[in-house]
Amino acid sequence: MGKGGFQFASAHLIPKLMADFEYGPLRIHTPCKAVEVPTVAAALAETHVELVLIHPFREGNGRISRLLCVLMALQAGLPLLDFSAMAGDRKPEYLNAVQKGLDRDYAKMTSIFIEIIRTTTSA
Numbered sequence: 001m002g003k004g005g006f007q008f009a010s011a012h013l014i015p016k017l018m019a020d021f022e023y024g025p026l027r028i029h030t031p032c033k034a035v036e037v038p039t040v041a042a043a044l045a046e047t048h049v050e051l052v053l054i055h056p057f058r059e060g061n062g063r064i065s066r067l068l069c070v071l072m073a074l075q076a077g078l079p080l081l082d083f084s085a086m087a088g089d090r091k092p093e094y095l096n097a098v099q100k101g102l103d104r105d106y107a108k109m110t111s112i113f114i115e116i117i118r119t120t121t122s123a
Contacts (some may be wrong), residue, residue, distance in 0.1 A: 008053070008054075008055035009053075009054055009055060014054065014056050017054045017056075018054060018056055021050055021051060021054060024050070025046050025047045025050050026047060028043075029043035029044075029046065029047050029072065030047075030071075030072060030075065031072075031075045032044075032072035032073070032075040032076045033075065033076065034076055035076065035077070037114060037117050037118070038110070038114060040072075040073065040076045040078065040113075040117060041110045041111075041113035041114040041116075041117055042106065042110045042113075043072060044069045044072055044073065044113045044116075045097075045106040045109035045110040045112070045113050046101075046106050046109075047065075047068060047069070047072065048065045048066070048068070048069050048109065048113075049097070049098055049101030049106060049109050050101065051064065051065045051068060052065050052098055052101075053098065053101055053102065066081075066083055066086075069081060069113075073117070073120075078117060078120065078121065079120055079121065080120070081116050081117070081120050082116060082119050082120045083116060084119070085112050085115045085116050085119065086112065086116075093108075093112070094112060096108060097109040097111075097112055
């Protein structure tokens with residue numbers, strides 16, 4: 001059992017899952033040229049959740065997923081993102097949004113990314 005109670009992919013499945021990620025969400029959403037906040041947030045949500053669920057690295061999966069989101073946000077013309085909406089007291093909400101991603105339901109994570117974008121751009 002992994003962090004947050006998630007069962008991550010077996011090591012032998014990771015190459016195929018990463019290829020699926022590359023030719024699926026990554027190809028669809030990068031470079032991220034969307035301009036509408038909900039569209040950018042949905043792209044960030046899907047790529048973030050899918051990479052976190054693959055969990056290809058022993059450590060640093062969340063950091064790498066957030067770094068990918070920063071790159072995508074910069075591609076969309078946004079500043080560096082403030083991820084405080086995923087931390088502290090909000091972490092259970094974040095973990096629940098990741099859990100929903102197991103069913104390809106990215107709505108909760110999209111809402112979190114809308115908040116992240118709005119917090120970042122209003123600062």
